[in-house]
Amino acid sequence: MLHPVPTLKETPSQTAGPYVHIGMTPNFCDITGVIAEDLGKTMIHGEVAGERIDIVIRMFDGAGTPVFDGVVEIWQADASGNFVGPTAPNSNAVPTFTGWGRQPANEQGEVRFETVKPGRVVGPDGKLQAPHVSLWIVARGINIGLQTRLYFDDEAEANGGDFVLNKIMDKRRRETLIAKRDGSTYRLDIHLQGEKETVFFDI
Amino acid sequence: MSGIILPGADGMLFQRDRDWHPKADTPGYKSTTFRAPKHSLLALGPTKSEMTGPTFGHEKLGPLDNDLIRNFSQDGTDAIGQRMIVYGQVLDENARPVPHTLVEYWQANAGGRYRHKKEGYLAALDPNFGGFGRSITDENGFYHFRTVKPGAYPWPNTGNDWRPAHIHFSVFGHAFAQRLITQMYFEGDPMIWQCPIVATINDKAAIDQLTAKLDRLNTTPMDALAYRFDIVLRGRRSTMFENKLEGN
Numbered sequence A: 001m002l003h004p005v006p007t008l009k010e011t012p013s014q015t016a017g018p019y020v021h022i023g024m025t026p027n028f029c030d031i032t033g034v035i036a037e038d039l040g041k042t043m044i045h046g047e048v049a050g051e052r053i054d055i056v057i058r059m060f061d062g063a064g065t066p067v068f069d070g071v072v073e074i075w076q077a078d079a080s081g082n083f084v085g086p087t088a089p090n091s092n093a094v095p096t097f098t099g100w101g102r103q104p105a106n107e108q109g110e111v112r113f114e115t116v117k118p119g120r121v122v123g124p125d126g127k128l129q130a131p132h133v134s135l136w137i138v139a140r141g142i143n144i145g146l147q148t149r150l151y152f153d154d155e156a157e158a159n160g161g162d163f164v165l166n167k168i169m170d171k172r173r174r175e176t177l178i179a180k181r182d183g184s185t186y187r188l189d190i191h192l193q194g195e196k197e198t199v200f201f202d203i
Numbered sequence B: 001m002s003g004i005i006l007p008g009a010d011g012m013l014f015q016r017d018r019d020w021h022p023k024a025d026t027p028g029y030k031s032t033t034f035r036a037p038k039h040s041l042l043a044l045g046p047t048k049s050e051m052t053g054p055t056f057g058h059e060k061l062g063p064l065d066n067d068l069i070r071n072f073s074q075d076g077t078d079a080i081g082q083r084m085i086v087y088g089q090v091l092d093e094n095a096r097p098v099p100h101t102l103v104e105y106w107q108a109n110a111g112g113r114y115r116h117k118k119e120g121y122l123a124a125l126d127p128n129f130g131g132f133g134r135s136i137t138d139e140n141g142f143y144h145f146r147t148v149k150p151g152a153y154p155w156p157n158t159g160n161d162w163r164p165a166h167i168h169f170s171v172f173g174h175a176f177a178q179r180l181i182t183q184m185y186f187e188g189d190p191m192i193w194q195c196p197i198v199a200t201i202n203d204k205a206a207i208d209q210l211t212a213k214l215d216r217l218n219t220t221p222m223d224a225l226a227y228r229f230d231i232v233l234r235g236r237r238s239t240m241f242e243n244k245l246e247g248n
Ligand SMILES: [Fe+3]
Pocket: A017, A019, B108, B163, B166, B168
């Protein structure tokens, strides 16, 4: 046995439920005065290198209804392809670019992140991955958080050689991860189900 | 002990046991009907992008962030309800403590009512109860908070479903692929066994893992009961060369 069986079982997931905002974005649902700003609302705290972009994600269920009660978290590298490292446990220094964002959907099932375009990060095959953002989606009716990625449509060459995109055998389904550029905004529709179902990962 | 190093496998997370977690499509919980992906998940070992994750050492937690009895108080008095302390240790699957990680929690008030505009239960709001709190685990992975016991509440599912008393938890760990949301139930509550959301989990042992244990030893006399709820996040593999007798 190369790797011993782990000692403990991972705590099983349960749905975030319809009131996820209370715990993850309290100010958004009028629970004010407990924390100053909802965590993850602002990703940029000062001068940062790289191209400033907005990422807009709309989420739909299998009936085409917007997932108006979902929450999306993103995690990404900075413009030079580095992830923000752990801060010292008692440091109060907020990184100018956190790499992590969290937004609640509006009634149209839409979230918006103000961020920078990520640089390329080396993949498990030793080659550079295409620029991408990791996504984690929770909502009522989602029993375990959904993991996927967002890529950029103006990075066609890098996308073509990307380790993860190339794992998706049905090439048409690769498109479900690729956001379309519109000015400085990249837009991606996520479909939890149906003909255009997004590719989700078991990571 | 020596062994073979699998290329790329060292330090990776153990694969998630998807039979231990609830499946995506669980008809007894009707909200999953249109929200469960139908395609199977694409297996993808974590890359650097998922093996890293945000840390919150820089987040200055307020002194009342882990006190739901007082952190939303409008008039300086306590929230109404049965007072209790919830505490526990965040560990990984290798039984190693997960220090300095953010734990967020939210719940209904003592009457079972959430402070949320979409809440439809007629139980009274408590003006002094918000229902949100957070902690960062200490160097041994422990968190604790003070709250009131949440009430059970009805919800629209099949017409007359009730949730057992529960507290929602969000935990980060140190890798984005460890991200977890779950719910904590209370030992001995018969309503656990009639809840369609609990029943999305197949294995009784997994449900027991979500059940906090009454801890009389840590109960504060004349003040608050104590419940212990440990949380296990995904663990990392290690190379055989790193193996020590005491395990790692
Ligand atoms: Fe709940």
